[in-house]
Amino acid sequence: MNDGSPSFESLGVSAEVIETLAKNGIFAPFPIQVMVIEDATSGRDTLARSKTGSGKTLGFAIPIVDQLSPDEPKLPAALVLVPTRELAVQVRDEFHDIAKARGLRTKVVYGGTSVKEQAVGADKAHILIATPGRLQDLAERNLVDLGGVRIFVLDEADRMLDMGFQPQVDRIVRMLPKDRQTMFFSATLDGAVGHIAEVYTRNAVRHIIDSDSKMVDEADHRFVPVAAQDKLAKLVETANAQPGLTLVFVNTKRKVESLARQLRTAGVPTVTMHGDMTQQAREKALQRFEDKHVGVLIATDVAARGLDLDDITMVINYDPPLDDKGYVHRVGRTARAGRSGTSMTFVQPDQMGDVSRMAARLDLHSEFESEGMTVSPPRTVFSGSSRGRRSGLRAPKRRR
Numbered sequence: 001m002n003d004g005s006p007s008f009e010s011l012g013v014s015a016e017v018i019e020t021l022a023k024n025g026i027f028a029p030f031p032i033q034v035m036v037i038e039d040a041t042s043g044r045d046t047l048a049r050s051k052t053g054s055g056k057t058l059g060f061a062i063p064i065v066d067q068l069s070p071d072e073p074k075l076p077a078a079l080v081l082v083p084t085r086e087l088a089v090q091v092r093d094e095f096h097d098i099a100k101a102r103g104l105r106t107k108v109v110y111g112g113t114s115v116k117e118q119a120v121g122a123d124k125a126h127i128l129i130a131t132p133g134r135l136q137d138l139a140e141r142n143l144v145d146l147g148g149v150r151i152f153v154l155d156e157a158d159r160m161l162d163m164g165f166q167p168q169v170d171r172i173v174r175m176l177p178k179d180r181q182t183m184f185f186s187a188t189l190d191g192a193v194g195h196i197a198e199v200y201t202r203n204a205v206r207h208i209i210d211s212d213s214k215m216v217d218e219a220d221h222r223f224v225p226v227a228a229q230d231k232l233a234k235l236v237e238t239a240n241a242q243p244g245l246t247l248v249f250v251n252t253k254r255k256v257e258s259l260a261r262q263l264r265t266a267g268v269p270t271v272t273m274h275g276d277m278t279q280q281a282r283e284k285a286l287q288r289f290e291d292k293h294v295g296v297l298i299a300t301d302v303a304a305r306g307l308d309l310d311d312i313t314m315v316i317n318y319d320p321p322l323d324d325k326g327y328v329h330r331v332g333r334t335a336r337a338g339r340s341g342t343s344m345t346f347v348q349p350d351q352m353g354d355v356s357r358m359a360a361r362l363d364l365h366s367e368f369e370s371e372g373m374t375v376s377p378p379r380t381v382f383s384g385s386s387r388g389r390r391s392g393l394r395a396p397k398r399r400r
Contacts, residue, residue, distance in 0.1 A: 005028065007028065007029070008021065008028070008029055008062075011034065011038055011041075012038060012041060012066075013037065013041075013066065014065075014102070016098075017066060017098045017101060017102065019101070020098050020101040021098065023097075024097060026058075029055070029058075030054060030055030030058075031054070031055075032048060032050045032054045032055050032209045033055050033056075033058055033062070035207040035209060036048050036060070036063070036207055037062055037063055039205045039207075040060060041063040041066055043067065043181050045181060045182045045201040045204035045205070046182075046204060046207065047183075047184045047189055047197055047201065047205070047206045048185050048207045048209070049186060049187065049206075049207070049208045049209065050208075054209060056155075056185050057090075057091055058094060060080070060185065061099075062098065064078045064095075065095070065098050065102045065104055065127075066102070067151065068102070068126050070102070070103035072148070074145075074147065075124055076122070076123070076125050076127060076146070076148065076149060077126050077148055077150055078126065078128070078149065078151040078152075078153070079128050079135075079146065079151070079153070080128070080129045080153040081135070081169065082129065082155045082160075083155075083159045083160045083165060084131065085111065085279055086282065087155070088108050088110045088131055089110075089283070091129050092108040095127060099126070104126040105121075105127070106125055106126070106129065107121050107122050107124075107125035108128075108129045108130070109129075109130045109131070109134050109135060110130065110131040110279070112278065115134075115141070115143070118138070119138055119144065122143065122144040123144050123145065128144070132160070132169055132172060133168055135168075135172060146172070146175040147175070147177060149176050149177060149180060150177065150179075150181065151180065151181045152176055152181070152182045152183070153182075154182070154183070154185070154186075156186065157196070157197070158188050159187075161192050161196075166192070166196070169196075182200050182201045182204070184197045184200075184201065184204075189206065189208075219315075219334055219335035219341045219342060219343045220335075220340070220341070221331070221343050221345075221364050222342065222343065222367065222371070223344075223345050223347050223359060223371055224344055224346055224347060224371060225347050225352070225371055225372065225373055226346050226347065226348065231318065231346055231348070235263070235318060235346075236263065236266045238314075239296050242313065243313070244295075244313030245289065245295060245296075245309070245313060245314075246295055246315075247296075247299065247304070247307075247315050248296060248299070248316045249298075249299060249300070249301065249304070249321070249330050250298060250318050250319045251300065251322065252300065253274040253275060255319065256272045256273075256274045256299065259318065260272045260298050263296060269294045269295060271288055271294045271296070271298075272285060272299070273285055273297060274302075274303045275300070277303075286307075290309055290311075298318075301321070301326055301329065301330070304333065310339060311339075312333050312334045313339075313340070313342065314343075315330055315333050315334045315341070315342070316343075316345075317330060317344065317345040317346060318346055319346075320346070320354070320355050321358075323358070324361055327358060328362070331343045347373065352373055353376040356373065356375040356376045357375070359375065360375050
């Protein structure tokens with residue numbers, strides 16, 4: 001590159017990987033890759049705070065494939081632990097071409113399918129990508145030996161803990177060699193994530209690419225007042241006017257299917273994703289959506305965790321998220337990798353207070369008020385003294 005910007009070559013990436021990336025239309029590194037690749041390729045333990053969609057997968061995939069060789073003495077030599085099946089498949093796809101260019105084999109294992117079928121090839125893969133429960137199952141049945149892992153990546157570490165996987169992660173880490181390289185990628189490096197990062201890593205270098213506020217700022221935000229009886233019509237109208245991919249969030253699995261039926265009846269092709277679906281059904285729905293055969297995907301928060309698609313141009317909160325963090329995670333599904341995107345939240349009259357307070361905490365006051373609604377004051381909590389003689393007013397603590 002002649003403009004002075006970092007290039008894959010200047011970061012020390014191998015010629016085989018650079019050539020493969022170029023064939024896939026990737027010519028320049030994203031900021032998180034610029035920050036991470038040199039430290040990670042040198043073998044240093046690395047902590048990176050960066051959102052999904054920032055290019056973080058290649059941030060650890062490139063250093064892994066450039067450190068491993070086809071004749072590794074013990075396999076698997078690298079382990080990437082992810083929280084969901086969908087993310088496991090997407091990470092595998094990111095690895096596939098660059099690993100092949102270096103003569104390396106990859107294998108993905110996750111729950112919801114036959115243990116014996118998934119065990120095939122796991123002990124012959126240079127790079128193993130796995131969800132915690134299935135990997136623990138394979139290891140405890142002696143179907144895979146983790147004693148040769150010299151590079152360990154914990155991807156989406158914050159969501160791993162949110163989903164209750166820390167016990168499984170702890171057990172898996174105890175199976176790994178102590179003399180290894182460890183990398184953490186997470187939307188936050190505070191709290192429980194920060195604690196386990198401190199326990200699992202040694203003298204780790206820390207990189208921070210995005211703050212929570214920037215995650216929100218990258219998208220356009222709309223808060224649309226709508227009566228309950230008019231929500232479906234508004235959704236149909238919006239979906240039909242949207243040329244790109246639209247991800248619709250609701251708060252329950254039952255609501256996913258009922259809303260999908262209503263949209264299909266209204267002539268809007270729709271697929272769904274929720275926890276009660278088989279893995280085969282989830283993959284088929286996701287493929288139809290990713291290939292743009294269907295323009296609308298309806299999902300719950302849990303089902304959409306790990307969903308890593310760059311072409312989602314609109315996120316619609318048909319049901320408002322339950323908290324600020326839920327909003328940030330939902331909106332993070334659009335406006336990714338430098339692309340534009342829009343978030344639209346439907347607000348019923350009885351939801352205006354709670355949604356407006358959430359908008360205020362996320363510094364989206366003007367966006368909420370631009371639709372003619374008013375931001376409500378913070379909730380007040382009456383607290384009695386020990387003798388019950390007086391009451392005080394106190395505002396809730398601001399979310400950090």
